[in-house]
Amino acid sequence: MEKLYPDSEVELTPFLAKHYDGLLNLVTLGFYRGFIRKAVAFMKIRKKDEILDLGCGTGRNACLMVHYLDGGHVTGLDISEDMERQFMEKCKDKPGAVFVRQRIDIPFDLKRKYDKVFISFVLHGFPQEVREVVIRNAFNHLKEGGSFHILDYGEFDLQKAPFYARFVFRKIECKYAFDYIGRDWKTILKEAGFTRFEEHKLAGRYARMLTAYKKETETNNTD
Numbered sequence: 001m002e003k004l005y006p007d008s009e010v011e012l013t014p015f016l017a018k019h020y021d022g023l024l025n026l027v028t029l030g031f032y033r034g035f036i037r038k039a040v041a042f043m044k045i046r047k048k049d050e051i052l053d054l055g056c057g058t059g060r061n062a063c064l065m066v067h068y069l070d071g072g073h074v075t076g077l078d079i080s081e082d083m084e085r086q087f088m089e090k091c092k093d094k095p096g097a098v099f100v101r102q103r104i105d106i107p108f109d110l111k112r113k114y115d116k117v118f119i120s121f122v123l124h125g126f127p128q129e130v131r132e133v134v135i136r137n138a139f140n141h142l143k144e145g146g147s148f149h150i151l152d153y154g155e156f157d158l159q160k161a162p163f164y165a166r167f168v169f170r171k172i173e174c175k176y177a178f179d180y181i182g183r184d185w186k187t188i189l190k191e192a193g194f195t196r197f198e199e200h201k202l203a204g205r206y207a208r209m210l211t212a213y214k215k216e217t218e219t220n221n222t223d
């Protein structure tokens with residue numbers, strides 16, 4: 001498949017897509033397993049939650065979320081055929097997990113609203129104007145009072161990071177990620193309409209789960 005954004009690393013090559021989970025375990029020396037479990041726990045998933053996972057990948061995260069659900073469901077969106085195949089295989093015994101082939105970088109309407117929207121290590125890989133479209137898609141698909149969970153890099157100064165962190169980041173990341181870590185994400189999300197935030201730092205301060213809440217509209221009771 002031709003890349004939509006040639007400078008981006010989140011549009012994976014077929015090889016990377018096929019071996020994504022294994023490679024992630026390998027490069028993090030197995031650390032990623034605990035990392036993602038901890039991150040999903042920060043979502044405070046309730047049994048009946050309806051969750052949207054943007055750029056869901058292999059279904060690994062959706063499978064973790066399904067563990068918390070009883071009556072709720074997770075819908076994963078992705079553009080990759082390889083990811084779709086893995087998601088269907090991983091989630092075949094999990095009726096609460098559904099895959100939809102859908103681009104998230106253009107406006108779309110799934111004709112329903114969700115309690116939670118999740119995006120994990122995707123947002124950093126787009127140009128800023130595309131990230132804003134993704135954020136709008138998340139906002140428009142949330143119920144009032146719903147939450148947007150961004151698991152991605154934290155905000156940090158790469159120059160001040162230890163040598164190994166600088167080395168790894170420079171080796172694996174695309175130019176958009178360098179821009180992502182320097183931005184003030186709470187301000188950007190506030191401008192997009194989110195009103196309240198929670199932040200959980202992970203891997204030191206180099207990654208984080210940033211949760212942004214969509215305000216519930218106050219209803220004027222005139223009775």
Ligand SMILES: C[S@@+](CC[C@H](N)C(=O)[O-])C[C@H]1O[C@@H](n2cnc3c(N)ncnc32)[C@H](O)[C@@H]1O
Pocket residue numbers: 004009010011012054055056057058060061077078079080083102103104105119120121122
């Ligand atoms: C770095 S992987 C992260 C996968 C998953 N979120 C995770 O944390 O394991 C990026 C994912 O985003 C998907 N992706 C890239 N561009 C996309 C787009 N425009 N629309 C939907 N998915 C996209 C890729 O196919 C890939 O599965």
